[in-house]
Amino acid sequence: MMQNKTKIADLLSNNIKVCVKKNNGILERFSHEKLLKSLVLVETPLSESDKIISSIISSVYDGISTKEIKKIVHEELSGIDEETANKYLATTTLKVRTSRDKIESFDLSKIANTLIEETGASQETAFEIASQVWKELKKLNVQYLTAPMIREIVNTKLVEYGLEDLRSRYTRLGIPVYNITSLIENGSRDNANMIHNPESVHKYVADEALKQYALLHMLPSDLADAHMSGDIHIHDLEFFAGRPLNCMQHDIRTFIKYGLKVDGTGDHTSVAGPPNHIETLMNHTGEIMLAAQQNMSGGQGMSLWNVFVAPFAKGLPYDEVKQAVQMLVYNLNMAYAARGSQVPFTSMGLEFSVPKFLQDETAYGPKGQVVGTYGDFEEETRMLQRAFTETLLEGDADGKPHLFPNTIYTLRKESLTSEYEDDLLRVHELSAKYGSSYFANMLPKYRGNMANYMGCRTCLQDNWTGDWDTDCLRTGNLAYITLNFPRIAYQSKDESEVFDYIDSYIDLSVKALNIRREQGLNCLNNYNLLPFLNQDVEDDIYYRIDNSTMSFGFVGLNEMLLSLFGTGIDDPNSNKFGVKVLEHVNKRAQELKKETGLRWTVLQTPAESTAYRFATLDKEKFGDKAILQGESDANYYTNSSHVPVNSNTSLIDKIKIEEQYHSLTGGGHIFHAFMGESYSDPNSLMSLTNKIAKKSDIGFWAYSSALSFCIKCKTLMKGLNDQCPTCGEHDDVEWYDRITGYVQQVGRAKSASGGWNAGKRQELIDRKRFQQ
Template sequence: SRYTRLGIPVYNITSLIENGNRDNANMIHNPESIHKHVADEALKQYALLKMLPAHLADAHMAGDIHIHDLEFFAGRPLNCMQHDIRTFIKYGLKVDGTGDHTSIAGAPNHMETLMNHTGEIMLAAQQNMSGGQGMSLWNVFVAPFARGRTYDEIKQSVQMLVYNLNMAYAARGSQVPFTSMALEFGVPDFLKDETAYGPKGVEVGTYADFEEETRLIQRAFTETLLAGDNEGKPHLFPNTIYTLRPETMTSEYEDDIRLVHELSAKYGSSYFVNMFPKYRNKMANYMGCRTCLQDTWTGDWDQDCLRTGNLAYVTLNFPRIGYQSKDETQVFEYLDEYMDLAVETLMLRREQGLKCLNDFHILPFLKQQVAEDSYYRIQNSTLSFGFVGLNEMLLSLFGEGIENPDANKFGVKCLEYVNDRAKKLQEETGLRWSVLQTPAESTAYRFATLDKKQF
């Protein structure tokens, strides 16, 4: 029989209080992080003992796969999200999703209010989700609120937001919320004829009318990041993602692009989305967890990329496959076995997510009504195969890593094999399957530790 006492040994709590825990670099050693770690341990054990079949729990414990965010499997099973600030521009903000326990704000009338809402939205949503929070096309959608403002006023508002995101010390276990912000250098062509919403949620023309304001907000954001905080340290959040498009990579935008390169040179903090390839279509967005959403799911950029995100991912231990396999055929047999485990786990997690949304009513921010729909679009969220250690797998199989042409070719073949499985699953289930390279500092260490013992 499986051990059923949930909790953490007393001596572990003593050590935790005295020495802290190093699993998460974003968390300080304080009462909140101690409380979070103890609760996490109990909830991880609950997921392994009560929610997962024995073969899935064993596969995780043995290190064949890694089931991320086990502590959130039961009550907070949805991972990350890309928000649509237009929703709150039009309808106002209930940070608890209902207004029963917090004050309710109407449609914002001033840029400063919208800056505050931006931070509150991402902080509130992280109370319902296990992963990061992002916003895309943000400076375009906010641009109508900058009309008639001086540049100094715009910059002051943006500074307020950036400091808010880095000082809202209220996320889980004394963290600031993990946030991502995708900025545009100008209004993308596909948005120019879209209805623009301004103060009080009123229609104010189209976004083509707000090109200048879009550019000023981006510049203010970049200059704020470039200045750092009062001591010159970089602002760690949001992960700032600049979108490179053919229509804005021109001499007209050269000064803005150079400023972002200056930010990259100083802090190395800029991310870029390359929208030049044809496969990108009109819209693609990213988050810190490496989730990518593109308008290739339904073909509607709004449905595919906003108010949804990654539901969950399970990571495959690639190096172990290399240690276990005697030939190429065995590699693909192990890939099949590990992917089967991941699929079963992810389907259970999605089922739990639906229960939390619809039956248990414990995710009210995500479930809140927007017109005729819920805010969070679970039907467009991704279920993902993660992987780590491709190079180490190839080292084991070939004696050399990805720098070796034969090893490199085989590595690509393995990734294509996983990606083909994701495509087949899309056809079989009607759900949005994908593949990502896991951000796996602690997962990779855990795999390596278990593999060292076994091999």
């Protein structure tokens, strides 16, 4: 035994620089400890393990694949004991791509357990069928099994055994019958913006089939593996094939000038000419957002909205203008017809006055006619902003907040003067009451004339061609992919390896984003699948795909730093490395711009589910090495480059830390100020806004408030309350808070039901609130 150990040590010293090529293409340093662990797991005697390891080490070479290593181990074990070799084959060589977006080792007992759970089969029958399936699977020369493949073999065996009644309950309809039944009875918590109804069930069933299509048909195996194992997260797989374009920023002037065809052609719907009245334009605004949702996978935004609408308010009394705005706001919140029975995910960018760069631009009014320049409509621009803010401030008929559109108030140097003090105060009354308003800061040096946001945080700036129109309107974020930063830290032996892994993950992301862009071009130009976006506008199509962004997102910078240095993002020394990491990702994006001529950006991922998914996968893969937020089964990673929500860092220090990353995440970012349960003072918030805008590089932020609403007596309360103080109700008290960007109902006080997954719900509980 001692001689074998000495031989292994000698061999290791000669192969110290050997790297193994994983299935996703990433190189990883050869580890004999990992090899030993795999042998111990299948109960290989230690003496035999040493011999096998010695044989492997003498055979490895730089760049050897994991598949080759596993083949050698299996052959060695077969010569020792066939049963042990079978165990090794099942646990390490036979991998299963599951319906949970994971890669797992084959486990015979899982087949038996699903048969028992889904069909009611006896334990004896279930394990007999599972054993027969295992015998068939051993004959297959495949690198990966899939859940559908295994399920079909199980169904074949059920038929052979005459168990047709069990087969009918176990068969697959895109997803298993059992899962569809669970969706009908219980719903899903993947998206907090969706309620449980027939349309959402229909969406989830279709989504699962389209996810499988993307992973099995559209993406090469290395990208599918990287996503399912948790190295990267490819967002919106259900939309990859048919709706590959993510967020969009509209130009309402297009529809003011040319009218509206909600199907893009007018062949299947009524066609509207250029609007003549403000009420018509309000109706068209909502219809535009709803129509685009049929073609897009993400949010719809309209920047400069009140400026472009201002000519329609000329000569109208304020009450009439406000009534028209109310109609729009209610329509946006009551059009339950978007994907899976959601209201359209919408954002509205409002200005406090006509920006200087727009004052001499041609203005279009009723019937699409030229009516001067936008500088002629300063008063109407301000009137529309006031009407919008007052409508949101009043809430709905029950006193609840209007959840859409996300309303973004653009702060420019001229708007932070005494002339606009009343308007600013009104907006901060809205922030104090509901916490629903956002602020886009145009004062930092990295800004130009325009920066518009399309929902949770995705952003366009006029830094592509330098033209505010072509850079920011009629285009959007095509797609983004998220890098698992904590995992990079767990796998890296030193700082240089961190950047090697980042580059590897970016390389994978570039491949996936290019495939998605190609699919977007096909859907626009070849498949006639996106007619609204493809409609003709002035010798061009409406959606400017060549100006759209492809972005690298990230999750868990804080946990990456904790793993590497023992301190997180709130430590100045660790934070320096965090900035260095984001500078590196930005450098790669700039290099890609030069190489490809395409628009690559970096953003803070709005990780509603990704932070939970990555943490769960890493907990399984790395055990105690994984650094997690939350508790037990409700773990999550800190979102992007944020300070952890439960940190004792002061609000001022939090601003100083996070502002460093906003100029490095030009594709989208947000700063969250989670406010306390006491009523926020509008004047104090306005003072804080002035300081953030003038003295920091924070580009986008919101004052977020947790709210409770009693359904029984219609009482709105600050904070997450278990009981209504007015009527004493316990059960029907709804909770509201900001998800990753937008405000939404997050469940009920006495129930775990609601739109949030376990990790996100735990983050809600963990949030530290700032008191004024």
